[in-house]
Amino acid sequence: MATPNIVEVASLIGDPSRAAMLMNLLSGKALPASELARAAHVTPQTASSHLAKMVEGGLLVHESYGRHRYYRLASAEVGQALEALHAIAPPKPVRSLRESDQSKALHFARTCYDHIAGEVGVALTHRLLALGLLHEEGRDFAVSIDGAKWFRDFGMDLDEIRRGRRHFARQCLDWSERRHHMAGALGAALTTRLFDLSWIDSIPGGRAIQVTKYGFRGLSQELGITFDDEWKQAE
Amino acid sequence: MATPNIVEVASLIGDPSRAAMLMNLLSGKALPASELARAAHVTPQTASSHLAKMVEGGLLVHESYGRHRYYRLASAEVGQALEALHAIAPPKPVRSLRESDQSKALHFARTCYDHIAGEVGVALTHRLLALGLLHEEGRDFAVSIDGAKWFRDFGMDLDEIRRGRRHFARQCLDWSERRHHMAGALGAALTTRLFDLSWIDSIPGGRAIQVTKYGFRGLSQELGITFDDEWKQAE
DNA sequence: TTCACACTTCGATGATAGTCGAATTTTTTG
DNA sequence: CAAAAAATTCGACTATCATCGAAGTGTGAA
Known part of the structure; x- marks a missing residue:
């Protein structure tokens, strides 16, 4: 008998680099680690560390195709939670x-x-x-x-x-x-x-x-x- | 034309003290700052700082009754987002x-x-x-x-x-x-x-x-x- | 009016976590 | 087989932020 604790998933989502990756994965597609690193504007090693955390935390799953590792959202529920957060998020001013x-x-x-x-x-x-x-x-x-x-x-x-x-x-x-x-x-x-x-x-x-x-x-x-x-x- | 940015709300929710307060406010009631401080096991000054952030971030609203300041969730959408995060959160082991x-x-x-x-x-x-x-x-x-x-x-x-x-x-x-x-x-x-x-x-x-x-x-x-x-x- | 209580603000401290350079591992290609 | 590419692991550094002691402000009760 356990009670879910939202702190971990929320703090996973609450990092700019990780959020950028998650938003890209809201496309529903599976994307390789290198592309997610580019999307988040971080190095591959930083992305790798983030992706491992999100897999560990149950937000993402991955599959390997040769040397490429593809990541996607773990479930539709993860997508729904991201959308629910969108509904309460403040609009971000456009700067360019x-x-x-x-x-x-x-x-x-x-x-x-x-x-x-x-x-x-x-x-x-x-x-x-x-x-x-x-x-x-x-x-x-x-x-x-x-x-x-x-x-x-x-x-x-x-x-x-x-x-x-x-x-x-x-x-x-x-x-x-x-x-x-x-x-x-x-x-x-x-x-x-x-x-x-x-x-x-x-x-x-x-x-x-x-x-x-x-x-x-x-x-x-x-x-x-x-x-x-x-x-x-x-x- | 702006695109919501979920980083801020997610990082607000992703702190243990703030999450404890939000969970208590999922009761739907308005609670005074002192009670939220006790619920989160922090001092009133720490709670005050957290509460101000959540009000600023649009998660909470507050009303004063004399020297008491009552906080509640800003909307049903905030409640829904918290519930959606619950659905993807890992069960927390019970330790006592x-x-x-x-x-x-x-x-x-x-x-x-x-x-x-x-x-x-x-x-x-x-x-x-x-x-x-x-x-x-x-x-x-x-x-x-x-x-x-x-x-x-x-x-x-x-x-x-x-x-x-x-x-x-x-x-x-x-x-x-x-x-x-x-x-x-x-x-x-x-x-x-x-x-x-x-x-x-x-x-x-x-x-x-x-x-x-x-x-x-x-x-x-x-x-x-x-x-x-x-x-x-x-x- | 004075005192107690609720809450906020200020500032310093210390722990945490994101970051990248370097190195390593795995897979593919020529 | 060697080289290149994708990805991971390791370790050090630094910026950020939660925290609380101290002080201040506002409200209510005696």
Whole structure:
């Protein structure tokens, strides 16, 4: 009979270098130690020490591929705790044009563990709601009859997505839009589908996402979603 | 346009003294600085310094009543972040009989911000479900027709409870039982009702709750809930 | 009004932990 | 096999921050 003690995990997260690594891993991907060292602007030996602590503390797990060691978040619960901390964290002032661009990119579209968030994620979710393809059910989303057809036509197998123990379609509060986007198995599968269609692409070095020209066109034609600023268009 | 930075809030939570205070404030009550100092086993001046940081960092708010200064969590979101950290925190080994008793008491019944948790909270929730007074609806609970009558007879005004912007009845994962208890406005109102009936009482110095002899009898007669160990009975 | 109590502020101390240079280990490549 | 690359380990250094004694401020009770 033991009582969890949050001090250790909180102090693990509360270091700037470690937080930078964790934020990058919120992309949901597994990243090699060297890339995490670069992301955190520390030497490989410092990163190694930090990563070992986070593995020991249960925040990360790692797998080796030859001489490369890949790290990822230990569970969706770790991702959720990081997001919950985001909701109570003070906004950090932007101090350079580079930071401003990165901030804008994150606000526009980013991965929130394994599903899309930001302006694009919220627009997607609310358009699906407006078209009656999704509806709210408590803190979840449910797919309508028309919605089931739409997802199937869009190339997604709802039965396959429903299989498994995770939540099907959950509302996830978006910290930049202050409205919900869609998480859960359906949110993750939709995001994967958008990547597969090359409608969205990762921006290297973080978890920001860019919408491709195919994506802007597809979102407009399939769902009637348009965005105010075409400067976001990928080259 | 700013991006939240979780380092500051995480490092605030990651100090043992500050975490002890935050855990006490998870009772949902406002506590005076002197009591928080005692709970954390530090001097008033140390506590004062910590409390100022947490107020500055947005975790706590305070109000003065004469020479007493009462602190409480700044929002339900802070409570949720603390709970989310609990879900990923390693169990802390118990090292004394006193700690063991406190751990047992927390496991049996405690406040999780403003609703009851632990073995009692989960037993209540699941009994209401078993009797068909509540049913699960996504990640929420919904009250059945019979349930509405039961709550009304129990002295609770569901219309009043539903008023307001907060979730009505939410599933909240219980870290000690690993099952859900009921949070949200209904969970809070039910907990308040149990206090009002003197079925439960706070144990001073933390957020553990004891069930009174009226409570054991009431829970048994009203809901058919019994517990294995009568040693938990309050004198 | 005086005294006691709650709380805050100031400043010095000491422990802790992040950091990187150096060295070592492991794996891959030519 | 030798060299390069990825990652880890070791050890010393230094900056940071929690801590408490001392002092000060504000409020309430006698």
